[in-house]
Amino acid sequence: MDLIENLKAMNEVLWVNPDYEPFEKIYPHLEIKKEDVIEAKERFERFEPFIKKAFNLDSGIIESKIDEIDDYKRWYENEIGEKIQGKILLKRDDLLPIAGSIKGRGGVYEVLKIAENLAIQQGILNREDDYSILLEERFKDFFNQFTIQVGSTGNLGLSIGMISSRLGFSVIVHMSKDAKQWKKDMLRANGVKVIEYEDDYSKAVEMGRMESEKDPNSYFIDDENSKDLFLGYAVGGLNVKEQLEDMGIEPDETHPLVVFLPCGVGGGPGGVLYGLKLAYKDIVHCYFAEPTHSPSMLLGLATKKHNEISVFDIGLDNRTCADGLAVGRPSGFVGKFIENMIHGCFTVSDEKLFYYLKGLYSSENIFIEPSSLAGFNGISFTKDLYSGKSPYYIMWATGGSLVPEIERVKLLK
Numbered sequence: 081m082d083l084i085e086n087l088k089a090m091n092e093v094l095w096v097n098p099d100y101e102p103f104e105k106i107y108p109h110l111e112i113k114k115e116d117v118i119e120a121k122e123r124f125e126r127f128e129p130f131i132k133k134a135f136n137l138d139s140g141i142i143e144s145k146i147d148e149i150d151d152y153k154r155w156y157e158n159e160i161g162e163k164i165q166g167k168i169l170l171k172r173d174d175l176l177p178i179a180g181s182i183k184g185r186g187g188v189y190e191v192l193k194i195a196e197n198l199a200i201q202q203g204i205l206n207r208e209d210d211y212s213i214l215l216e217e218r219f220k221d222f223f224n225q226f227t228i229q230v231g232s233t234g235n236l237g238l239s240i241g242m243i244s245s246r247l248g249f250s251v252i253v254h255m256s257k258d259a260k261q262w263k264k265d266m267l268r269a270n271g272v273k274v275i276e277y278e279d280d281y282s283k284a285v286e287m288g289r290m291e292s293e294k295d296p297n298s299y300f301i302d303d304e305n306s307k308d309l310f311l312g313y314a315v316g317g318l319n320v321k322e323q324l325e326d327m328g329i330e331p332d333e334t335h336p337l338v339v340f341l342p343c344g345v346g347g348g349p350g351g352v353l354y355g356l357k358l359a360y361k362d363i364v365h366c367y368f369a370e371p372t373h374s375p376s377m378l379l380g381l382a383t384k385k386h387n388e389i390s391v392f393d394i395g396l397d398n399r400t401c402a403d404g405l406a407v408g409r410p411s412g413f414v415g416k417f418i419e420n421m422i423h424g425c426f427t428v429s430d431e432k433l434f435y436y437l438k439g440l441y442s443s444e445n446i447f448i449e450p451s452s453l454a455g456f457n458g459i460s461f462t463k464d465l466y467s468g469k470s471p472y473y474i475m476w477a478t479g480g481s482l483v484p485e486i487e488r489v490k491l492l493k
């Protein structure tokens with residue numbers, strides 16, 4: 081069966097990118113440079129005193145740890161009845177402050193940038209200031225004249241809502257039907273206006289964009305096209321190098337860094353991929369993971385139609401319990417940016433997400449949300465590509481720490 085037939089049949093598939101190019105060759109042609117990612121990293125740093133105080137944290141650094149999950153590895157080896165060469169690492173973006181998901185990178189970053197630009201233009205903030213002054217009432221009054229809007233399946237809305245409301249902005253989140261009730265409740269409890277649609281993610285984004293255009297004081301966070309979101313995510317990829325060095329891990333040809341990233345519209349995994357590429361060039365191999373019901377990025381890349389094709393066009397329904405990945409049409413901006421950098425994409429069935437959840441929970445006592453487990457199919461899928469090598473596998477856990485106890489119990493069941 082050819083690829084599209086397999087996607088239509090909702091079979092799990094691996095697509096290996098035939099257009100991969102060495103990083104050095106494509107870098108000169110890219111419109112986003114390493115300096116841009118470093119500038120984003122520095123902006124995060126300026127905001128550390130604010131984040132620390134505003135969210136009552138031990139540190140204002142928006143970063144997550146990397147765990148080695150040996151017990152999971154043993155569980156999985158036992159399940160599949162064979163040894164896995166290499167180490168398995170879990171990147172804990174489920175624990176990121178503010179949003180409890182990878183959206184704490186991109187979503188938070190874009191709002192910080194808007195706030196900083198507005199305050200500097202107004203002459204009430206300097207880059208050299210201690211940014212915790214942003215908690216003063218006069219800043220809230222100032223930011224309150226502006227509205228931030230976003231369309232989301234849940235987590236992006238949560239991240240934008242939490243950071244924007246803390247700064248004092250008015251916030252409107254346009255939620256797709258996939259969004260979980262607890263996410264809407266949490267936002268409303270924080271003074272965020274939530275508008276619900278009986279439609280999917282693309283519609284929520286479209287409505288948000290339209291509403292925002294009506295108001296000159298409104299900023300729309302455009303998940304499908306935003307370079308700032310992308311930069312916020314890219315910082316996470318770049319930071320991995322230092323973290324792994326601290327763990328004594330230095331990937332090379334025989335020990336490549338193989339990273340599995342759950343993908344929705346593409347901004348999160350795309351940005352992280354780019355940061356990783358800047359740090360590791362061709363030693364890092366990135367694969368995106370999507371539900372069999374919503375393989376939008378795979379479809380866009382494989383057909384080269386990017387945002388001009390959706391999973392509905394091949395008869396799929398975009399219905400999945402991986403709510404964070406329920407996106408039918410990928411970002412055209414991200415797809416085109418990464419088309420020669422990504423190693424491949426694969427799909428995962430909803431049932432498998434729960435299988436991996438059980439495995440991770442029983443072996444490591446770690447709970448992450450279903451979307452976050454999509455990458456766990458990667459090891460078996462790419463096995464033949466790495467025979468004779470001993471990779472460092474990174475499963476990028478993209479969300480989960482804010483899931484309420486009662487929802488956890490349901491999911492684990």
Ligand SMILES: *Cc1c(COP(=O)(O)O)cnc(C)c1O
Nearest residue numbers: 235344345346347348404478479
């Ligand atoms: C948003 C999200 C992703 C994917 O990010 P995109 O930018 O939509 O591709 C993955 N996992 C979780 C939990 C998410 O919330």
